[in-house]
Amino acid sequence: MKHPLQPLIDHFSKLPGVGPKSAQRLAFHVLSMPVSDVQSFATVLRHTRENTRYCERCFHITTEQYCDVCTSVKRDNGICCVVAHPRDVMAIERTSSYQGVYHVLGGLLSPLDGMHPQSLRIPELIARVRQAAFREIVLAISPTIEGEATALYLGDVLASYGIRLSKLAYGLPVGADMDYTDELTLQRALMGRTLMENTQ
Amino acid sequence: MKHPLQPLIDHFSKLPGVGPKSAQRLAFHVLSMPVSDVQSFATVLRHTRENTRYCERCFHITTEQYCDVCTSVKRDNGICCVVAHPRDVMAIERTSSYQGVYHVLGGLLSPLDGMHPQSLRIPELIARVRQAAFREIVLAISPTIEGEATALYLGDVLASYGIRLSKLAYGLPVGADMDYTDELTLQRALMGRTLMENTQ
Numbered sequence: 146m147k148h149p150l151q152p153l154i155d156h157f158s159k160l161p162g163v164g165p166k167s168a169q170r171l172a173f174h175v176l177s178m179p180v181s182d183v184q185s186f187a188t189v190l191r192h193t194r195e196n197t198r199y200c201e202r203c204f205h206i207t208t209e210q211y212c213d214v215c216t217s218v219k220r221d222n223g224i225c226c227v228v229a230h231p232r233d234v235m236a237i238e239r240t241s242s243y244q245g246v247y248h249v250l251g252g253l254l255s256p257l258d259g260m261h262p263q264s265l266r267i268p269e270l271i272a273r274v275r276q277a278a279f280r281e282i283v284l285a286i287s288p289t290i291e292g293e294a295t296a297l298y299l300g301d302v303l304a305s306y307g308i309r310l311s312k313l314a315y316g317l318p319v320g321a322d323m324d325y326t327d328e329l330t331l332q333r334a335l336m337g338r339t340l341m342e343n344t345q
Numbered sequence: 346m347k348h349p350l351q352p353l354i355d356h357f358s359k360l361p362g363v364g365p366k367s368a369q370r371l372a373f374h375v376l377s378m379p380v381s382d383v384q385s386f387a388t389v390l391r392h393t394r395e396n397t398r399y400c401e402r403c404f405h406i407t408t409e410q411y412c413d414v415c416t417s418v419k420r421d422n423g424i425c426c427v428v429a430h431p432r433d434v435m436a437i438e439r440t441s442s443y444q445g446v447y448h449v450l451g452g453l454l455s456p457l458d459g460m461h462p463q464s465l466r467i468p469e470l471i472a473r474v475r476q477a478a479f480r481e482i483v484l485a486i487s488p489t490i491e492g493e494a495t496a497l498y499l500g501d502v503l504a505s506y507g508i509r510l511s512k513l514a515y516g517l518p519v520g521a522d523m524d525y526t527d528e529l530t531l532q533r534a535l536m537g538r539t540l541m542e543n544t545q
Contacts, residue, residue: 148435149408153393156386161374167362173432174361175394176406183394186356187387193353194375194383206376208349232373235348 150176202273204249204266206231214238214246221245223280227270227299229253229287237285245283248273253291254298260291262298270299274306281309288315350376402473404449404466406431414438414446421445423480427470427499429453429487437485445483448473453491454498460491462498470499474506481509488515 150172157168175183199205200212207213214220214234224245228234234247250265262268274282284299286292296312303310315333317326326334348354350372357368375383399405400412407413414420414434424445428434434447450465462468474482484499486492496512503510515533517526526534 148413149397149406150393152389156389159382160371162367162370169432169435170362171360172393175390176397178394180394182359184391187391189352189356190375190390191384191387193350193372194378194380197349197376206349213348232369235369
């Protein structure tokens, strides 16, 4: 006898980070939700998957041909921020401190996992660099092994176009305890030290 | 500009134990799922909520008037296991070592949280006890403060019906390290010690 909740538990179990226990808990929670909320959830779930695609210019997520950033007249088209994933665009947008456009690579170089330059949107980036008048390209890529390799590769590839290339600053996270910071981060924070405003 | 993923992230955020970061991760995962899987998930979500109700006899979850256990001809109607939640029925069913029927209280006594005997299905349990020919009632209730209070109350209420009342054994969890077991559990394991098979 299959339990009536089992199909829903099975669906929840397939989500990342949701084990059988959590899936059961979520399924029971759904039973306690108002019917209208569940209906709305189900509709949004299906519509989001069906109607979302990648921006044809920057490969961020969108429901149209081009994303909100690419179609905005308020953005500075002279500066392009290169990121690995659409979630990185969302993280930078949350800071409200970047007014340029983006280019989403769709991953990072990792030859062992089959991620070569051709698997990423690097050809598309080069095509944009050739067409657009970028003053600066910001590599906003996580400082992991794959991230460093990707940044290094992009640095080589983009060097010949005479555009200013920059990358995110390394250093102590805001609020971090220096004592608990790993040596590499501390070393980079030291190497990248900046002059305080009122001193020479 | 609202992000196209935001409505789905909002829905995931409302689930228990899902924070904003996990909700975003789940939403991105949905984008990577096959469309047919997402459609099936959405359908199951809505149908489960719309078609699930409580068994009119034991208050377990079901899609019909009575649940699978209550309608089964293989179950022993002379023994009734009283549990707090439908998930407890599922936990006991997974052991495959219980052949009786159930009664789901829908919670535990907790006067401070407004859970009185009338808020639970205790009147319905007494009505069943009066009608059905139960030989034994097993109180399968978690040994928490509220659980103990509920078991005590049920013990009082059911005492006059001349039915054998039992409760789950206390003791060491299988695989537990005695050294790490709390004093109360160890005390109860000692008090409830059982004779070994080949000894007197």
